[in-house]
Amino acid sequence: MANFSNLEILDLSENDFTGSITPYIGVLSSLKAISLSYNRLNGTLNTPEFCALKKLEEIELARNGFEGMLPPCLNNLTSLSFLDISSNRFNGKLSSFPIASLTSLEYIDLSYNLFEGLFSLSLFANHSKLKVIQLFNDNKKLDIETESHSWDPLFQLKVLVLPNCNLNRLTGNFPKFLLNQHELEVVDISHSKLNGSFPIWLLENNTGLQRLNLRSNSFSGEFHLPSDDYMNLRWLDLSDNHFDGKLQEDIGKRIPKIKYLNLSQNQFEGNLPSSIGDMSNLWVLDLSFNNFYGEVPMELVANSTSCEILRLSNNNFCGEIFSKHFNLSLLSLELQNNNFTGTLPAVPLNVLLVLNISNNHMTGTIPQWIVNRSTSPGVAVDLSSNSFEGQIPCGQSLSDIINLSHNLFSGLLPSCLNLQYVRHLLLQGNKLTGSLPKAILNSSSLVTLDIRDNRFIGSIPDEIDGLPNLKVLSLSGNHFSGVISKQLCRLKRIGIMDLSNNSFSGTIPYCFNNITFGKLASSDFVYTNAVGFGIGGFSLPYKSVLDTTLEIQGSNVPSHTS
Missing domain, CATH: 3.80.10.10 (Ribonuclease Inhibitor)
Structure with a gap:
């Protein structure tokens, strides 16, 4: 050149x-x-x-x-x-x-x-x-x-992006020079430890503002939008602050074009206003980790048909959310840690990645679509800590995680349950009976099999070696008996094995000496997926994973065997 x-x-x-x-x-x-x-x-x-x-x-x-x-x-x-x-x-x-x-x-x-x-x-x-x-x-x-010092800029900004910059470290004040800005379209001052009340004047002075991110600061007090209709805001993130009080009754009418609204990790309270259903363009609504209560407005689940991620977890919502008006097609539905009641609908919920209803007061039987391949291709399904009952239905699941722990399920595990693609099966704390069906033992992708605290009987089938990727096996608190199968030694990737509180007899297989227990990554305990959602719900009963990674207490095996 x-x-x-x-x-x-x-x-x-x-x-x-x-x-x-x-x-x-x-x-x-x-x-x-x-x-x-x-x-x-x-x-x-x-x-x-x-x-x-x-x-x-x-x-x-x-x-x-x-x-x-x-x-x-x-x-x-x-x-x-x-x-x-x-x-x-x-x-x-x-x-x-x-x-x-x-x-x-x-x-x-x-x-x-x-x-x-x-x-x-x-x-x-x-x-x-x-x-x-x-x-x-x-x-x-x-x-x-x-x-x-006092300064009066000659410019009119459109974009100001200063996240995680130790902004005004000594005072924590919101930038005062923005008082004279009137053409702003994007403002991101997240993770900056700023304090004070919500800068409503920023919206009043900049009617073209489309994106406002004040995430992870120390703002407090009530959150109010300007009195005049505010039509242009598309993205608003106030999460991880100290806002409190109730949402405005007409919040949905003030920002009808909003696509992303994140108010999580604050101290908001009260009922959700029905106007939230007027946000017809909403893609993401995250209200998790607040103090909201009451029933979820019918307008939200019926009208917000563009919504793809709905997070209402860790609040005090109640009532039946899955009414006949529920009309959402979602990537992720997260309702855990509330007081929701009612049953799951017979018609499949259109939730593609995450369905988490754990730790509520849901009842009834679970429909077949929960484990059916054609209608539930989810990455994670968590129904734990409810009062679901009856038998677990047949089906072929595409789910990465199925967590049905701490419910009232009973009867046999169906031999027609196809878990070919499931990596984590969590059934702890139910009333399941019978022996382990061989169909489950052919699930080559299974990483976690946790059936603690049920009523399973019989011996450990030799077909257990059909789980080559198994890292966590927890059979404790059941009625298993007989000798401990040497086929367990063929589980080359096993990291935790809990056989305690059963009725095993005989000696511990000598080949256990060749297993290196305890080498597990954190991802084997807290399961995550593509949208950053933690399933949790699987807590190990050990003081230390490295100290006690083989549990056989409560069985009739010689105490001197190492």
Whole structure:
């Protein structure tokens, strides 16, 4: 490219280039825009050849491995309007970077680097063209100050993104310079330990605001939307704060275009207003970990047909949520730890990934679609800690996790239950009887088999070696008898085996000496899935996994056998 003296735009982004920027870059004297993003470049920018490109208007270097301090000679790029150096390893004190002189800037993204020290946003005071400031931070060494002294910016921002930036560390005050901003569309000041009340004036002054993220701060008091209809907000996250009180009765009418609403981990209370059903564009509604009570409005489950993730867990909701009005097709439905009553509908719920109704007061039998392949292709089904009864139905399940623990299920495990794709089967604390059906012992994908505290009888079938991926086997608290099968030694991946409180006799198989117990990852105990939802519900009865990973107490086996 040494002869490309008239080149104005150089775009080499999204390739696999390595190494540093060539010194021959200096011959591209007419260059106005350069994009090297999404490569594997490294080295520094502190070269006279790069700083000689005085006509540069756009620099895009995101997602590389550049390092070192930003060179002072960037001060010469007075025409620079777009600067994106995010996701690199630039370091040093950001305050030493000559931002104040780059008054042509419209867009600046300094996110995900290694900057440290104190940086004041007042350095942008004279940047009249500035529209976007983005500074995602994750190294916890950068402090952003907006209140160091009184300043009146010349710009009108559209985007301000400053999450996890130790914002106004000494005072925790909300940035006051935003009082004079009237064109904001995106504001993200999450994870910043800010305090005070909800900044309702931010919505009143910026009627075009579409995204507001104040997650993980220390805001408190009641949350109110402006009195005038607020039609443009699409994304609102106030989770993990200290808001309390009731929601406005007309909240759904104030923000009818909302797509993402997260109010979880606060102290909200009271009944949900029926107007929440007016949010017809809602994709995600997360109200978990609050103090809401009463019945869920019929308007929500009947009208919010765009909703894909509904989280109402860890509240005090009651009543029957699965009424004839339930009309939602969801990726995830999380209702655990409430006081819901009633039965599961006979018609299959259209829930694709997560169905969690655990720790409620649900009753009745479970319909066949819970374990049927064609109508329940869920990743996780958790009905534990309810009062479901009757027999577990037949079917072929696509679920990754089936948790039916702590219910009133009785009778035999059906031999027609096909668990070919199930990884974790949790049936603890029911009234199941009979022997282990061989159909379950052919489930090659099974990682956890927990049938503690039931009424199973018979011996451990030799077909137990048909579970080659089994890591956790818990048979305690049943009526198993006979000798302990040596076929257990063929479970090469086993990490925890609990045979306690049964009626086994004979000797412990000598081959147990060759099993390395205790080597389990945390994912084997707290199960998660693609949408970040923890099933839980499986707690091990050991003081230490490493101390007691083989339990055979309460059986008639010689105590001296090791």
